[in-house]
Amino acid sequence: MSRIVLEGVRRRFGETTALDGVDLEARDGELLVVVGPSGCGKSTLLRCIAGLEAVDEGRVTIGDRDVTNVRPAARNVSMVFQSYALFPHLTVRENIAFGLIVREEPKAEVRARVAEASELVGVEALLERRPYELSGGERQRVALARALVRRPYAYLLDEPLSNLDAGTRVQMRTELKRLQREVGATMIHVTHDQVEALTLGDRIAVLDRGRVRQVGTPEDVYTQPRDRFVAEFLGTPAINILTPEQARPFGEIPAGSVLGVRPEHLRLGDGVPARVELVEVAGSDAYVFLDGGLVARVEAERRPAEGEELSISFAREAAFLFDAETGERLDR
Amino acid sequence: MRSQVRGVRAGERRWGGWRQPVAVAVAAVFLVPLWFMLSGSLREPGQPPPRSPELIPRPLTTTSYDRAFDLVDLGRHAVNSLIVAALTVPLAVLVASWAGFAFLLLAGRARSVLIGVSFAALMVPLTALLVPRFTMFRWLGLTDTWVPLIAPALIGLSPFYVLLFYWSFRRLPPELFEAARLEGMAPFAMWRRLAMPLVRPVTVAVGLLAFIATWGNFLDPLIYLFDPDLYTLPLGLRSLETLDRTNYPVLLAGAVVATAPVVLAFLVAQRYFLHEERGAGWLGR
Numbered sequence: 001m002s003r004i005v006l007e008g009v010r011r012r013f014g015e016t017t018a019l020d021g022v023d024l025e026a027r028d029g030e031l032l033v034v035v036g037p038s039g040c041g042k043s044t045l046l047r048c049i050a051g052l053e054a055v056d057e058g059r060v061t062i063g064d065r066d067v068t069n070v071r072p073a074a075r076n077v078s079m080v081f082q083s084y085a086l087f088p089h090l091t092v093r094e095n096i097a098f099g100l101i102v103r104e105e106p107k108a109e110v111r112a113r114v115a116e117a118s119e120l121v122g123v124e125a126l127l128e129r130r131p132y133e134l135s136g137g138e139r140q141r142v143a144l145a146r147a148l149v150r151r152p153y154a155y156l157l158d159e160p161l162s163n164l165d166a167g168t169r170v171q172m173r174t175e176l177k178r179l180q181r182e183v184g185a186t187m188i189h190v191t192h193d194q195v196e197a198l199t200l201g202d203r204i205a206v207l208d209r210g211r212v213r214q215v216g217t218p219e220d221v222y223t224q225p226r227d228r229f230v231a232e233f234l235g236t237p238a239i240n241i242l243t244p245e246q247a248r249p250f251g252e253i254p255a256g257s258v259l260g261v262r263p264e265h266l267r268l269g270d271g272v273p274a275r276v277e278l279v280e281v282a283g284s285d286a287y288v289f290l291d292g293g294l295v296a297r298v299e300a301e302r303r304p305a306e307g308e309e310l311s312i313s314f315a316r317e318a319a320f321l322f323d324a325e326t327g328e329r330l331d332r
Numbered sequence: 333m334r335s336q337v338r339g340v341r342a343g344e345r346r347w348g349g350w351r352q353p354v355a356v357a358v359a360a361v362f363l364v365p366l367w368f369m370l371s372g373s374l375r376e377p378g379q380p381p382p383r384s385p386e387l388i389p390r391p392l393t394t395t396s397y398d399r400a401f402d403l404v405d406l407g408r409h410a411v412n413s414l415i416v417a418a419l420t421v422p423l424a425v426l427v428a429s430w431a432g433f434a435f436l437l438l439a440g441r442a443r444s445v446l447i448g449v450s451f452a453a454l455m456v457p458l459t460a461l462l463v464p465r466f467t468m469f470r471w472l473g474l475t476d477t478w479v480p481l482i483a484p485a486l487i488g489l490s491p492f493y494v495l496l497f498y499w500s501f502r503r504l505p506p507e508l509f510e511a512a513r514l515e516g517m518a519p520f521a522m523w524r525r526l527a528m529p530l531v532r533p534v535t536v537a538v539g540l541l542a543f544i545a546t547w548g549n550f551l552d553p554l555i556y557l558f559d560p561d562l563y564t565l566p567l568g569l570r571s572l573e574t575l576d577r578t579n580y581p582v583l584l585a586g587a588v589v590a591t592a593p594v595v596l597a598f599l600v601a602q603r604y605f606l607h608e609e610r611g612a613g614w615l616g617r
Binding site: 050051052072073074077078079081082083085087088089098099102103146150 | 505507508510511512513514515516517521526529530
């Protein structure tokens with residue numbers, strides 16, 4: 001069992017509350033992605049699990065063992081840092097073997113496990129190089145190998161893909177998923193990139209100002225957001241938010257509420273008149289910016305021309321109703 | 333943004349054109365006195381200083397060196413200085429780096445207080461401590477030994493060296509030490525296996541500064557040493573000056589003997605200053 005449970009975890013830095021009573025569970029063998037904007041407490045959450053930050057209140061459990069006051073090394077978790085934290089004066093082999101050497105594992109065991117981990121991530125040809133001789137993707141693989149070699153209870157990944165170029169990031173995302181399946185270990189992956197979260201996670205947890213807003217499968221969280229923040233954070237372009245006045249042409253909504261319509265649910269061609277102000281083509285999709293601040297996502301081949309007068313509509317059941325004050329979902 | 337980059341590059345080019353003449357001018361300021369010290373030491377003993385600058389003396393002779401060594405046991409004093417430096421410098425580097433690393437590991441408030449104390453200590457003139465230090469060492473019965481000369485190394489020789497190490501360690505990405513903590517590495521092992529290999533140029537710089545300070549230390553040996561057999565080289569030079577006050581070639585020969593090890597040490601160490609540990613400044617990003 002290597003599930004990780006956080007119960008009512010709080011962490012403050014002076015006047016700032018980084019984590020405000022976080023309850024979260026990463027199930028055994030699951031890849032849980034924690035996603036949220038910069039400064040929402042994602043990295044602090046990971047550091048509290050690793051033991052690099054003390055917890056002010058609450059409990060951290062790893063594999064049914066309370067580790068709240070246990071030192072980092074005794075928690076048996078591996079962490080991959082955003083900067084990879086590879087030791088620049090050591091070779092790739094020495095970097096991967098680092099944890100085993102510190103723990104004074106037998107030399108033969110170290111050799112075998114370094115070979116196994118490096119093969120798993122495909123860096124066996126780089127073992128005698130130093131980190132500054134590697135590309136970003138290679139460094140990332142070495143950092144993963146260093147995490148894997150110890151065979152910990154769980155892996156904590158702090159935005160490990162954020163320093164990679166777009167192409168390598170997509171490739172490493174797939175590899176990370178494959179690796180997690182192969183190893184079958186619990187992983188908590190922290191990112192601010194919603195696409196990464198939606199494509200990578202078995203489940204995702206959306207964090208905002210130190211609080212967990214919603215936890216669920218990527219599909220659930222995207223199609224059934226619990227509140228306005230989650231709806232606005234996930235999705236590109238961001239969800240359209242209509243005030244009662246803006247929504248009136250499409251149908252009445254209760255006073256004190258707002259309506260959320262995802263750009264892909266906005267249909268062009270029938271309904272309320274609108275004018276196309278700008279069209280952005282993003283590969284197979286096009287983002288159509290309309291007057292009144294609405295955005296629609298359509299197939300690039302069917303995009304209208306800029307300045308075109310058209311009409312728009314959406315299916316009411318595809319829209320979400322939120323409380324204008326609290327952002328809570330009203331139509332669940 | 334692009335114009336900023338262009339501006340920086342243009343600045344580099346402008347500076348690049350001036351760099352060599354400026355470097356030569358600065359080097360000359362330091363080299364000219366050294367050259368006249370060397371050329372003066374190669375004049376015949378007893379000769380007065382030349383009326384005009386003399387690049388190469390006529391006749392060229394090393395008899396002033398023989399005379400200096402005859403008058404004073406400079407060899408013994410040099411060996412004494414070497415022993416004191418050999419004990420002081422590694423100890424100072426060790427303690428200053430430990431203290432600097434301890435600053436890094438300390439929590440924010442304690443660290444701020446200690447850094448403040450270090451700065452305050454830097455501002456205390458050494459002469460203000462002469463009497464209390466002498467009283468203390470006399471009370472301990474350690475005067476007329478090398479202990480008072482070596483003892484300051486037990487506090488890193490100078491707070492400046494401690495702060496130098498602290499600033500260098502602080503430049504390293506904290507994730508390196510956090511990764512080591514996760515693996516169960518103890519602070520001493522972190523200092524030895526991670527921190528020190530990554531700040532090698534600073535270690536060499538502090539070592540060299542400590543060597544220069546120890547080698548050229550005149551005041552402490554003057555106060556604490558009474559037995560001529562324990563004298564260090566600066567006291568030997570003073571003896572030379574006392575014995576043959578106006579014999580400039582002999583005095584300059586003594587000065588060359590005292591200066592040569594420092595110049596040699598600098599020449600050996602400069603390749604480490606100029607060669608940053610590859611990847612040490614690399615953040616892995």
